[in-house]
Amino acid sequence: MISLISIVSSVDMVEIVFEAGKLGMALEKHAVSSVADGGAAAALKVKAGWVIRKVNDDDMPPDKAIIMKHAAAAMKAGSMTITFQQPLEDGKxxxxxxxxxxxxxxxxxxxxxxGAGPGRQTCCSCEEFADFCG
Known part of the structure; x- marks a missing residue:
C-alpha cells in the first residue's frame, strides 16, 4: 500500500509514508541522488534533489548511514514517514x-x-569559504 503526499509545517516540506519494502531511491549524504523507475519512491512522486530532514519524527543529519539505520528500524515496524525538503522554485x-x-x-x-549531482554539489560561495579556511 502506498500513501500519498501530505504537506507539513512549511510549504517546502513534504511528508511521505512508505510501507515496508524497498524504497526505490538512492541517497548521497541526506539528498536523494536518484529514484528508481517503478519503485515506491517513484510511485510517491519523490524527486532526485530532495533532502531528507526527518525519518518518522527524528531529525536526520546529512549522513546516509544514520538515515538508513533509522529507516531500517522504522521499516521493521511496518511503515515509515520521511519528511523531505524540496525546492520551492524551478532552477533551485x-x-x-x-x-x-x-x-x-x-x-x-x-x-x-x-554536474556532481545531488548530495555532492557545492555552490561557489561554500567552495571559496572552504578553500579560504583550508
Whole structure:
C-alpha cells in the first residue's frame, strides 16, 4: 500500500509514508541522488534533489548511514514517514555546504557544480569559504 503526499509545517516540506519494502531511491549524504523507475519512491512522486530532514519524527543529519539505520528500524515496524525538503522554485538546487536550496547560477564555476549531482554539489560561495579556511 502506498500513501500519498501530505504537506507539513512549511510549504517546502513534504511528508511521505512508505510501507515496508524497498524504497526505490538512492541517497548521497541526506539528498536523494536518484529514484528508481517503478519503485515506491517513484510511485510517491519523490524527486532526485530532495533532502531528507526527518525519518518518522527524528531529525536526520546529512549522513546516509544514520538515515538508513533509522529507516531500517522504522521499516521493521511496518511503515515509515520521511519528511523531505524540496525546492520551492524551478532552477533551485541543494548545496551540501550551506544546506540550502539556491539558484543554479550560484554553482557555476564550482569544482563540485551541478554536474556532481545531488548530495555532492557545492555552490561557489561554500567552495571559496572552504578553500579560504583550508
Amino acid at each position: 538546487h541543494h548545496c551540501i555546504g550551506c544546506d540550502k536550496f539556491i539558484d543554479a547560477a550560484q554553482f557555476d564555476g564550482a569544482k563540485n557544480d551541478l
